[in-house]
Amino acid sequence: MTFLRLPVLFACLAFPAFAATSSSTSNQVPEDQISTMKTQPSSTAQELYAAAQNDLLQIRVLLKNGHSQSGVGSGFLIGTSNLVITNFHVISKMALEPETYFGEFKDTQGKSGEIELLAVDVLHDLAVVRINRQGTGFFKLTETPAPLNQGEHLYSLGNPLDLGFFISEGTYNGLSHRGFSEQVMFTGPVNPGMSGGPNVKADGQVAGVNVAHRRDGELVSFLVPATYAQKLFARITPESKPPADFKPIIGEQLLVYQSVMMDTLLAKPLTHKNLGPYSVPVRESEQVRCWGSSDTKGEKTYNTDQINCRMESAIYVSDDLQTGNISIHHKFTQTDKLNSLRFALLMGKFFSNRVDSNTKDEDVTTSRCTEEFIGNNNFSSRAVVCVEAYQKFSGLYNFLLFTTSTDEPLMNLQSRLVINGTSYENGQKFISQFLTGLTKETKITAEPNNTKEAK
Amino acid sequence: MSLFYFVEVLNHSGELQARHKFSELPIRVGRSYTNDIILDDPHTAAEHAIIELNANGKLRLRDLGSQNGLKLKGKSHSQTELDADTIVQLGRTLIRVRDSQYLVSAEVSDSSHKHWQTWLMFGCAIVMICALSLSTSWLGDIANNKVSDYIMDMTKWLMSAAAWAGIWALANRVFSGTANFGRHLFIFSCGIVALDLLDHLYAFLGFAFSWEWFTYYQSHLQIVLVAITIYFHLRLINNKRAMLKVICASLAALSSGLIFMGNYQSTNQYADNLYMSEVLPPAARISRNHSLAEFDQAIQQLKTDIDAEREKALKEKAEKNNTNKP
Numbered sequence A: 001m002t003f004l005r006l007p008v009l010f011a012c013l014a015f016p017a018f019a020a021t022s023s024s025t026s027n028q029v030p031e032d033q034i035s036t037m038k039t040q041p042s043s044t045a046q047e048l049y050a051a052a053q054n055d056l057l058q059i060r061v062l063l064k065n066g067h068s069q070s071g072v073g074s075g076f077l078i079g080t081s082n083l084v085i086t087n088f089h090v091i092s093k094m095a096l097e098p099e100t101y102f103g104e105f106k107d108t109q110g111k112s113g114e115i116e117l118l119a120v121d122v123l124h125d126l127a128v129v130r131i132n133r134q135g136t137g138f139f140k141l142t143e144t145p146a147p148l149n150q151g152e153h154l155y156s157l158g159n160p161l162d163l164g165f166f167i168s169e170g171t172y173n174g175l176s177h178r179g180f181s182e183q184v185m186f187t188g189p190v191n192p193g194m195s196g197g198p199n200v201k202a203d204g205q206v207a208g209v210n211v212a213h214r215r216d217g218e219l220v221s222f223l224v225p226a227t228y229a230q231k232l233f234a235r236i237t238p239e240s241k242p243p244a245d246f247k248p249i250i251g252e253q254l255l256v257y258q259s260v261m262m263d264t265l266l267a268k269p270l271t272h273k274n275l276g277p278y279s280v281p282v283r284e285s286e287q288v289r290c291w292g293s294s295d296t297k298g299e300k301t302y303n304t305d306q307i308n309c310r311m312e313s314a315i316y317v318s319d320d321l322q323t324g325n326i327s328i329h330h331k332f333t334q335t336d337k338l339n340s341l342r343f344a345l346l347m348g349k350f351f352s353n354r355v356d357s358n359t360k361d362e363d364v365t366t367s368r369c370t371e372e373f374i375g376n377n378n379f380s381s382r383a384v385v386c387v388e389a390y391q392k393f394s395g396l397y398n399f400l401l402f403t404t405s406t407d408e409p410l411m412n413l414q415s416r417l418v419i420n421g422t423s424y425e426n427g428q429k430f431i432s433q434f435l436t437g438l439t440k441e442t443k444i445t446a447e448p449n450n451t452k453e454a455k
Numbered sequence B: 001m002s003l004f005y006f007v008e009v010l011n012h013s014g015e016l017q018a019r020h021k022f023s024e025l026p027i028r029v030g031r032s033y034t035n036d037i038i039l040d041d042p043h044t045a046a047e048h049a050i051i052e053l054n055a056n057g058k059l060r061l062r063d064l065g066s067q068n069g070l071k072l073k074g075k076s077h078s079q080t081e082l083d084a085d086t087i088v089q090l091g092r093t094l095i096r097v098r099d100s101q102y103l104v105s106a107e108v109s110d111s112s113h114k115h116w117q118t119w120l121m122f123g124c125a126i127v128m129i130c131a132l133s134l135s136t137s138w139l140g141d142i143a144n145n146k147v148s149d150y151i152m153d154m155t156k157w158l159m160s161a162a163a164w165a166g167i168w169a170l171a172n173r174v175f176s177g178t179a180n181f182g183r184h185l186f187i188f189s190c191g192i193v194a195l196d197l198l199d200h201l202y203a204f205l206g207f208a209f210s211w212e213w214f215t216y217y218q219s220h221l222q223i224v225l226v227a228i229t230i231y232f233h234l235r236l237i238n239n240k241r242a243m244l245k246v247i248c249a250s251l252a253a254l255s256s257g258l259i260f261m262g263n264y265q266s267t268n269q270y271a272d273n274l275y276m277s278e279v280l281p282p283a284a285r286i287s288r289n290h291s292l293a294e295f296d297q298a299i300q301q302l303k304t305d306i307d308a309e310r311e312k313a314l315k316e317k318a319e320k321n322n323t324n325k326p
Helices: A016-028 A031-039 A043-055 A088-096 A226-234 A247-267 A340-351 A424-437 B115-139 B147-176 B181-209 B218-237 B241-267 B292-324
Strands: A056-063 A069-077 A083-086 A101-107 A112-114 A116-121 A126-130 A153-158 A166-176 A183-187 A198-200 A206-213 A220-225 A271-275 A278-282 A288-295 A302-311 A315-318 A321-323 A325-335 A368-376 A379-389 A397-405 A411-422 B005-010 B016-022 B027-030 B049-053 B059-063 B070-072 B075-077 B079-081 B088-090 B093-099
Touching: A043 A056, A043 A069, A043 A153, A043 A166, A043 A198, A056 A083, A056 A088, A069 A088, A069 A153, A083 A226, A088 A101, A088 A116, A088 A126, A088 A247, A088 A315, A116 A226, A116 A247, A126 A226, A153 A206, A166 A220, A183 A206, A206 A226, A220 A226, A247 A315, A247 A411, A247 A424, A271 A302, A271 A325, A278 A302, A278 A325, A278 A411, A278 A424, A288 A325, A321 A411, A325 A340, A340 A397, A340 A411, A340 B115, A368 A424, A368 B292, A379 A424, A379 B292, A397 A424, A411 A424, A424 B292, B005 B027, B059 B093, B070 B079, B115 B147, B115 B181, B147 B181, B147 B218, B181 B218, B218 B241
Parallel strands: none
Antiparallel strands: A056 A069, A056 A101, A069 A083, A083 A126, A101 A112, A116 A126, A153 A166, A153 A198, A166 A183, A183 A220, A198 A206, A206 A220, A271 A278, A288 A302, A302 A325, A315 A321, A325 A411, A368 A379, A379 A397, A397 A411, B005 B016, B005 B093, B027 B049, B049 B059, B059 B079, B070 B075, B070 B088, B088 B093
């Protein structure tokens, strides 16, 4: 998933199953069909743009020193107020480093002016800024928006790639529940720079706010549902003053988010999968997807089976800090060609260089680790837990747990659990559940064959 | 028996460069060709100094009004009494005067540096390096390597060993005449075998007894071993043992200090590793396993550490910001 703010382009998450299909389908679209699509815009879009253009803005974040722009997105005036909705990720630098960055808007006539950041909603990637002029009343946010039907036409507006103001047409395709906050799926082009721009029905009723698109797909775009924008907007009164420091507010929101996330993840006991004699915990849900892979090449002296579970969403805080996600990885290795010493040394190599700790990191502290040989019924392993604390937000931590089994001479299970942006208590709780879930079948050790070393 | 006087010109390492024999005093020293000893040193005067007997009948060196004078252990003197071990600096030339009554030290026995010993050491070194190379390749062999792979590996090891010993042998040849290649090779192979054994030893201690801190500071033990190896190389070249010990020890201390500094810079900790990554077969486990509850307790304790770390980082940042402001 890619956020739509220039000039930073995020690397998309590796997603092999989708990547393979996307290239083949895009090649099948005939050239002439594309050109007809381009040359005949619907008259609705034409009328809509004419009516909306006065309330459509480009939001720019500039360096105080030198006035060069460091990020560009879009925004729109709500009703007849002087308040503008945009994405948090467009103005995140203003919120986190107000001493270095400031923002300004530019409208479709080319006029520009200062913006004042009033409120942020990090979880839904929304922000409200105030400008020095009123809207014409075209973009409407209502408390109870009319439900959308799949296939309904929607229009996204914004300033993609800093080229100029665009309107693009597409269809509504339901809600995505892959993150812990739902997003509208929109089949239409939404490009970097359109972030924070409105997505509306033909009558100006706001359906959502442009936020992201899938790089490995075609025209698969995501919107923040209008209801969250409405809720944030409703909190602001004409007397609202911008807070002096956004960091505690963001930290508070991240803490609320992590408790929702961890409660959901820990609500049910973890599911178990078998890898050799081991039973390993995974969390498979709408938000966390698991993929398996196996490597059994003939010329190798060992083979591996892996299970990889990951959340596809993360909370954007800044370019260097995306948080609020977990991943689980299990790697089972066995050999019938190596002896136990050589196999163990190979496993030691797999187990090394797992922690990347750096004092130069502005966002998190260096890691602190604790390690132990642990035994849980008949499963014994070596476990390492490393923790990093967030420097800007108090009470938030990154946890990294990795283990290697130490009970079988010719089999090994290495597991890794990464929890980013959680409270200490929740991280500890998840780790404890995860470790409890790592078990081994009893009957395997009873067989004499497996305890002998292969030559 | 008549008395002879020997004036010896030395180089800066104290080694003899020239010896002049005189049967009578005084002896005149300087750059001009009227002297008894003619110096080729531009920092000496034409008539620099004279060696004569003083009122007590002792040998004396007297300055003849030169610009750079006479220096004894760095201090200037206009004249100085000479005994058999006094080394005087004239300009940049060092001289020592002895007479024929000087008693030389006892004969040194020629038990060391025997021919067969050198060949034995050379042979041992080759065997050790081959054994080390074979064991290392075998332990790291995860792709069913063929015999030729092992031989190629061994060749690489032998060539590196020869290159290392060759450099020392060259230095040995330059500074003390003989190359001593076999001995240098032996010293190197002992050093490298010790390093490898140490590597396995702390992996074993760490894994078997859960003594992780062995692996945290492994680089310092390695430095000590390297320093010892280099000490033996240097000792073979030069016999000034006390000084070599000081040099090697201080170099080792310096390297250790640099490693501590580097580790602290990258992780805010002095240890080389944040955790122990060595894994050995289950049979090598000796200490007991801890329960999940105990581990949970350890994670709980880690919170104090990480919170302190955050406090420290924030404090450092605040200080930095303050100093940046004019």
